[in-house]
Amino acid sequence: MSTPTPTSMKGNGNKTPFTIHNSILHDQKLRALHAEADALRLQLADKDPNAIVQKHIQLLHTYNEIKDGTQALIGRYALMTNRTIKEIHQELELPLTD
DSSP: OOOOOTTOBOSSSOOSBOOHHHHHHHHHHHHHHHHHHHHHHHHHTTSOHHHHHHHHHHHHHHHHHHHHHHHHHHHHHHHHTTOOHHHHHHHTTOOSOO
């Protein structure tokens, strides 16, 4: 029977050498993720999922209305200054895409 070495491969096709250090790091990360998931479950435990979705939809509608109004103002400003909307976005350091 052979003893695994630090360079033994873990699993089939895994290119990362298996070490006890890697295993410990993996276990620590897994425990941290489980703890985070548990904390999130506690935060949402008493909340209605449908109410959360409806609130998000409402917030998206509000965001889109504000964005549409802002884009209209940017368009008018571009016309008034004989520049392109792209130039105005660059001047105001706004992203050109969503």
